[in-house]
């Protein structure tokens with residue numbers, strides 16, 4: 140069926156606008172409209188495409204969500220091989236490179252483009268008739284892996300070339316996918332909160348995120364892309380790049396290619412410069428070295444490329460390395476030092492995390508005296524002993540890491556770490572539970588470290604969102620004994636606060652107002668704020684939705700506690716495990732937490748006055764007694780909203796399709812759940828169908 144002209148025109152218009160906003164936001168870093176307005180345009184396009192599926196195009200901004208996991212990566216043969224770079228380590232080697240280039244070309248002086256060497260992974264993007272057709276990893280240089288679905292989820296990767304005019308038949312764009320530090324820190328935090336093994340450095344994290352068979356995981360990682368080269372008509376063109384066509388004459392220079400890429404909408408590093416001769420290269424190298432700490436992402440050196448494309452062609456490549464380019468690497472940010480001690484830091488959830496105390500050493504522009512050891516498994520695997528000589532590595536402002544110890548230099552009195560029986564902060568009992576890597580302090584909020592961590596989490600933006608209660612201030616409140624549990628925050632008054640360091644009367648009053656305002660919240664936020672181990676925002680929402688009231692949840696945890704010792708896994712924690720995505724380990728943690736902290740939780744509601752609106756359930760709602768499963772992307776409605784809608788009308792939402800399921804509500808890109816509904820004969824509705832049921 141053909142879509143009405145009006146819808147078709149509007150869809151094209153929306154796609155154009157969204158592309159422009161994506162470009163401004165993700166490439167130029169200069170957004171022009173508020174996020175909410177963007178979301179509205181996006182929702183409108185989703186709705187149009189759902190109503191008229193024939194309007195959907197592969198390059199639509201809505202097509203950046205990952206689909207269902209694939210069984211494996213397909214191989215993709217590169218049109219042009221992906222070469223590697225010759226490396227040089229000092230000034231002399233760089234001067235040698237420049238001399239060879241000049242001699243081969245018979246020139247006295249040449250110009251180079253000087254670029255930061257991004258520390259991520261190389262990718263190749265093929266555009267056919269201006270639309271992203273394929274994306275591949277480097278692989279062995281000739282053949283890589285098909286990561287098209289994954290790279291489509293990166294907002295900085297254009298799905299279509301910008302600009303009007305006829306796009307080239309085919310281009311292959313080369314660039315780097317990497318993870319900025321902020322994103323890396325977030326991934327580490329998320330992994331630790333879940334008890335997963337955190338990634339060791341941003342490059343590994345980026346590589347792991349790109350090589351995901353499930354593109355939805357890639358989509359959830361804050362990856363960045365930057366382009367640094369391209370080949371036109373790549374399956375037939377000359378080995379060096381030549382571009383252009385639409386915007387006038389072919390670029391003659393590498394810098395011209397980069398300019399063209401920028402116009403097409405690719406992010407190109409703003410740090411790239413054209414420099415004269417080897418002296419220009421050396422000056423650039425120094426300049427970048429000074430900026431390195433402030434870039435916000437890892438670079439491991441600088442790449443110099445002969446700017447003249449004709450010159451590149453003349454020089455060619457030997458053994459997979461172009462003779463016209465070189466990587467000048469920074470001196471390794473590694474240093475040797477001594478592990479003077481291994482101590483434990485106590486986290487919000489009581490986990491004792493090992494930290495190496497080092498003999499201070501200057502590395503990568505800063506003095507380092509601590510290095511993370513991640514967890515006890517790592518200590519064991521690396522066989523770190525107190526007194527060992529060790530290599531540590533520092534990358535930007537990422538926490539320094541202990542790479543390996545030097546067993547040959549191990550002193551006789553080096554000794555293994557002893558797991559403390561008492562918490563180093565509060566002296567409380569320490570236990571190492573089955574299946575847990577790190578031991579835990581069992582003292583809960585009576586432990587100062589846990590209390591401080593718990594409070595920081597409690598007031599954070601996505602939890603109770605109390606503005607103005609920072610780290611330092613909380614520490615004072617804890618140390619002075621003014622706050623012994625989250626509920627005590629609500630007993631603070633302006634007079635008490637004004638007495639604290641760096642607190643005026645005005646800011647004390649503002650804080651009291653912010654605290655008061657935070658009392659009105661939602662059940663899901665409240666549960667998230669409690670900081671149950673393993674319960675992130677998503678789990679908190681599921682718990683809130685499933686139990687509806689705090690009383691119901693607390694009662695379930697009380698009942699489940701009696702099942703903790705059951706013989707078989709399936710008999711343990713049945714009530715908590717009825718919640719979507721809550722498995723036996725998570726259920727055990729939540730159950731334990733709720734029972735241990737029942738008093739503090741009740742105080743928050745009864746004494747501190749924290750409250751939320753009960754979800755409005757329409758008595759005798761149209762959906763009463765019916766069970767729903769949601770799958771795929773619903774047009775203009777998030778999954779949470781759809782669940783809330785169903786529940787408000789008395790229905791129940793579960794996560795897996797069974798014979799008991801009354802309806803499956805399916806949106807775009809619905810996967811295995813839809814298939815299962817078909818197999819079991821469960822009726823399937825779209826959003827309109829659901830709405831009809833409500834009427």
Ligand code: IVH
Nearest residue numbers: 222223224254255256257260261367442461
């Ligand atoms: S050019 C023919 N430019 O370094 C030249 N590579 O061994 C091929 N890299 O993993 C690469 N930043 O991904 C080039 N500005 C840059 C780069 C860069 C990082 C990486 C590249 C590859 C390695 C080359």
